[in-house]
Amino acid sequence: MPKAKFEVIYKDLKRKIESLEYPSLGLLPSENTMVGIYGCSRNTIRRAIAELAEEGYVQSLHGKGVRIIYQPIDQASFTIGGIESFKESAVRNHKKYYTEVIQFAEITADERVAQRTGFPANSELYYIQRVRYLENKALILDVNMFFKPIVPGLTPEIARDSIYEYIENKLGMSIITSKRKMTVERATEIDEKHLELNDYNCLAVVSGQTYNGDGIMFEYTQSRHRPDYFCFQDTATRKR
Amino acid sequence: MPKAKFEVIYKDLKRKIESLEYPSLGLLPSENTMVGIYGCSRNTIRRAIAELAEEGYVQSLHGKGVRIIYQPIDQASFTIGGIESFKESAVRNHKKYYTEVIQFAEITADERVAQRTGFPANSELYYIQRVRYLENKALILDVNMFFKPIVPGLTPEIARDSIYEYIENKLGMSIITSKRKMTVERATEIDEKHLELNDYNCLAVVSGQTYNGDGIMFEYTQSRHRPDYFCFQDTATRKR
DNA sequence: ATACCATACTTGTTTAAACAAGTCAAGCGT
């Protein structure tokens, strides 16, 4: 799949780090060594390393080498990272999953919706509410709005399977950037009605805007997670 | 303070985008145009653009240009992003702040602590609990552990001010990578004792490991936030 | 008018080279 050289090298290094072939806390081979190993220029090696550093797999040490700081994560809960569909996440986390569509409508964005979602006012939108089941427990309530001119032809059937799959495979549109905000909100009546909240009175809420390959925002999503099955991972780098 | 060319360009572009001098939804000048503007090579321009894309400010469109997708954030709540100290965040969010140190101890990591934090077993650690006040409300409970060999000489006085400031300015150590996990946890008795939780029975919890310029993990932190003053932002890019 | 194609843009990938700057250890002189 990867056509670019740096991606091949990136994936190879990533695999070797995850399999501990390159052990944690050790150093990677030097850039010049890897130039010999992979038969490419130093810049290409550096690009692969930069991506690994971005994900918290390694950290470059000026004058010393590239330290591996990868540590395997515990798979206890539902882990989120990157842009992933519910289906992809479920598969990656080895969970049985199921989706119930509880609302499917077409709406026009009024001023308030436009303000909250980032869509232009009077946009034609699909409005979808879905309940996500993991291991037969109702854990996530998703509210999605899709920009109809960009994502035409949505149906409840597609919503029950995977909308992202439809967008990427059927519409041939690429999904690139996603801006997300994470908050913790008090449970609403709708949450309590559809989710098995036990006695939690809060939810982990991820709100996000997604942009396609043309730089157009086509989706606003709010995912409301039951607290005990929610985990979000992140790697940050400090700016000077 | 930026000494590298690409950082100067990055900051200049960032400023122009934030000030809407380059308006949102528009395109940046082409790379070759900017080569002329900044008097540098195309690679240097591209590096600056890459950083902006990383932060969700722009998105490159193959063959078309670089679209600006920046949108100003609402400053309603306490926003987290990047690696920042409480003090820095408070200042950036224009809040009055105050820290109370409720515990300051030196401990040795047993097996359980080592497992949970990622420190080696039998590490000598500082163990610090602090309550963070914003606008005179007790909102955050911080539990910090610092690796004593790397961060020597900590005192309760430093903990009340800013430990990061001490590390960077007094010890001259650089802080680079931070790996974080965000979860939502049930409030404990300690939370209820020290924070004004109202009737929330959950907290937003950010757990993180921080690495210094030598690639050594020197800090484990758990920040427990009252839900209504918590917001975490993130930008993700989808991998092919 | 329409369909097609050439062309002049745009960004994406890769190479090669040079120099800066940080690290480390061997070896030298005191």
Added chain:
DNA sequence: ACGCTTGACTTGTTTAAACAAGTATGGTAT
């Protein structure tokens, strides 16, 4: 034994160039 310099490493920054590939526009032939 100690401190210093030197040189051989390491990563960091920047340039220049070439080619690939996607996009848009205008002109041409139909």
